[in-house]
Amino acid sequence: MGKRILIVEDEESIRKFIKINLERADFIVLDADTGEKGIEIARNENIDIVVLDIMLPGIDGFEVCKTLRNEFPKLGIIMLTAKSQDIDKIMGLEYGTDDYMTKPFNPQELVLRVKSLARRMEKIEEADESILRLGPFRIDKYSRKFYKNDIEIDLTPTEYSIAKLFMDNPGKAFKRDEILNLVWGYDFVGDSKIVDVNIRRLRAKIENDPAKPYFIETVWGLGYRWRNMD
Structure with a gap:
């Protein structure tokens, strides 16, 4: 597919695990362990989709999402949350998230979600x-x-x-x-x-x-x- 994916996740083991699975699916993957670093990468790299954790050191995922959505309205964003409360999911969507997943999750399901969002974006790009x-x-x-x-x-x-x-x-x-x-x-x-x-x-x-x-x-x-x- 060639889509460029940015993972913003502070837990190294989870971040590496997601990265390995996305790279196996032929995505180009960059990663960051803080929201500040994630925003910097998004501003300097041609990112298509961000996989964004809510619970981050420094600015949290909601603020990162809000910043990225304001600066890059066409960016695809999938939010990750460790909480099962519905309010977290809804808040994530209200900030401009395209999709969300609750931890713990099956990495293959996340890959499918990323592929689905990528196809949606490609369909838009290929419009007449x-x-x-x-x-x-x-x-x-x-x-x-x-x-x-x-x-x-x-x-x-x-x-x-x-x-x-x-x-x-x-x-x-x-x-x-x-x-x-x-x-x-x-x-x-x-x-x-x-x-x-x-x-x-x-x-x-x-x-x-x-x-x-x-x-x-x-x-x-x-x-x-x-x-x-x-």
Whole structure:
């Protein structure tokens, strides 16, 4: 694949174990044991995906995630947490994480998660040059940019994939599992709540009033749809 992966993990044994497994999967892997070092590497290297631990010395993974997401909106981020509390997972997603895994985890599952995110990003990069317009929104599939009223809005790779799926199918109601399969991939084994959190995050960026969403409608008991504005 040739994707460049950055591991930010302070436990050396875990960091080395992850690195070995990702390198066996033909990824180019860099690593850091602190958030500060991770940010420095991201700023100086052409990184595609970051595997980021929450519990780090110095600045924690949430702050690292926030910094990286602000500076590199197209970067893929997978968060690692040693805690099982749902709030940690949700907080990680709210900071802009594309996926998360709870420790302890199967290293092969992490490799599959990284591959799934890499495929999602490659699919975006291979999109055609057409411009998709719907109401006040415009997607430039070639440059992978999203606009509202001609003002660019930075979306994460996952948010972009969801917006594109909806805008390609205005008025179509999608079940949560359908969105999970079409965006994250059929081999994704995580919690379907990741769909709701990303929808909430996308609404916060594109809705005039996120508390009263107009463009992304909730279909109660089913999932979501993009309002057909034609």
